[in-house]
Amino acid sequence: MPSPIDFYFDFSSPYAYITSEWIEALAARHGRTVRWHAILLGVAFQAAQLRPLTDHPIKREYALRDFARSARAEGVPFVQPEPFPIPTQNAARVFWWLAEADPQRAAAWARSCFRAYFARGVHLADPEALKTLAGEFGLVPDEAEAIWHDAKWKERLKHANEAAVAAGVFGAPFIVVDGEPFWGNDRKQQIERWLAQGPF
């Protein structure tokens, strides 16, 4: 049985959002499953001494244009959210709580968070907005809030960040297939080729 595809993402990454919209279908076409990993990109950036794309004044204007264009190229709805980027630990802790019982439901929560932030402008870092989203998703809002305040799930996310850095992750989306790392939504074609024919 072929090994699952590892998909690392931060809920604040527009390129990871676009990838989240195609990766399951691509994997399924090649008989693979996807292991979703919610992480905090800030931790990976710190480990790699990097800065967010939009921090560089000259790059910011280009990046905003490319986010939207890359979404259109993939046929994915996209509205540049404000504020951007945002801290996403609360959504990520809920992800890991769901993942313990049911990884597919956690992946559905991830897609729901991505779409809320990047297509509807739902501010995931705002506790009230995130509780409302949790309710729409079928969770008990107060229970979701209790999860993101719980030391156990803070620790679980911390562990996920450390595991990602240890696996060489320094950006998002970061996809690993059979040990081969691919960084960026724009590596879709190469991932597809790898899945179809193996190493090239």
Place this chain on the structure above:
Amino acid sequence: MPSPIDFYFDFSSPYAYITSEWIEALAARHGRTVRWHAILLGVAFQAAQLRPLTDHPIKREYALRDFARSARAEGVPFVQPEPFPIPTQNAARVFWWLAEADPQRAAAWARSCFRAYFARGVHLADPEALKTLAGEFGLVPDEAEAIWHDAKWKERLKHANEAAVAAGVFGAPFIVVDGEPFWGNDRKQQIERWLAQGPF
């Protein structure tokens, strides 16, 4: 008549090398020509406060793997050169000298430099190696050397760097089609789509 495609590159950029191997054919398929711009990426990096990809310890290993894989994906011969990266002002000054009389010959020189460095390991920053390459290309080696020491062509390259930064260039390859900027060899599909159907 549709406007030319502007293609900005540094001879030390592996992704720009890969792009140099497909951009003329892609443009021709869509009735376009290509304006080649040899620049020094270090100047653009400085303006944007960026660092080369391989400067980041965690990114370096990935980058070296991705250079070679991206070349294979495009069917372009590639052998990671050492040393890397290198200063490329001498090859770039010869480029601008040729461009004044014949832009197509300058583009041919650019392709020749790229292939020499990235497929045959010719060290472009070494004056003797570059003189030999100039001779193979049909130039008089000593004349080429005189060009890269000439204040006129130093100034011409400086002007090209400044014009690139003013045009928003902060990396290589950087491609501008009808005012739309595309950064990276991995934007080939989007460029192709733009050329085929216009804005999307």
